[in-house]
Amino acid sequence: MEHDSGLGLVRCDWDKEIYQSYHGNGVWADDEYGFDLWMGISSDNLHYTKVDEEQASRIMERIDAFIRKRSSAEKGGMSGNQTGIDLTGMYNGGTRHLKEHRIRPALDSLKKVVEADPSHVDAWHNLGVCYAYLGKYDDALDCFERVLAINPDSAATLSNKGIILIRKNEFDTAIPFIQDALKKKPGELALRISFINLLTALGRYEEAIQCRAEMPPVGGMTYMLLGSVSKEYRDMSTRIGNGEPVDKVKAEIHGEEQYEKPEDVKVIAPFILGYH
DSSP, X not given: OEETTSOOBEEEETTTTEEEEEEETTEXXXXXXXXXXXXXXXXXXXXXXXXXXXXXXXXXXXXXXXXXXHHHHHHHOTTSOOSOOOHHHHHHHHHHHHHTTOHHHHHHHHHHHHHHOTTOHHHHHHXXXXXXXXXXXXXHHHHHHHHHHHOTTOHHHHHHHHHHHHHTTOHHHHHHHHHHHHHHOTXXXXXXXXXXXXXXXXXXXXXXXXXXXXXXXXXXXXXXXXXXXXXXXXXXXXHHHTTOOHHHHHHHHTTTXXXXXXXXXXXXXXXXXXXX
């Protein structure tokens, strides 16, 4: 299984309740807690997707390269830890506080980590999550932008930046970030459903239909989540599917309405996408 950050790899035997995480350089280690932490990265199994052996091999190579790069930085690079602080311990502690919704202690610990090592993308991400929970959206955006400057492929960070922009009513600015996140993680169904509702509420009907068409088949969960699709989407997609012109449907259902508040849009992803 691969973590959504692309930097975690775990394997398990569900029947025997054996869990192992990959620690780099060919080393697998037992994780008696069931996907607790790998190299300071939170590994809740709900955030994993299955990968085959070839994909797993490529991920192992990326993990090894990541470890070498961080080790090199910490040994003398300008971006490494020059303070003598136990960054791994402090990061793990801050992330655990965050997982347990103790936001202020998490914030304090994670700020110290990024002050000591400005290249620590996972700490920047989690710090952004802290600020988002506190409603400090501009601070959260600053953190997510730091992550994307280093790792532009982080699906969770792209999604979170889009969600924050939507909460700030900056819909047009937010949409490309959500689109990029879904391209990288098409199976994020809760995010996809919310995005379909957002596009519909903004009158971007063709895009909403296309987003629905790109939803991957994942069995019963899809049908459960489809219950969250807005009535407006169901009405307009049915009519357009029956051959009615888009402009006619939009005029009759949507009119010239403009939505000013996120709650008007029946949106936004149900939660900020968690901690690494």
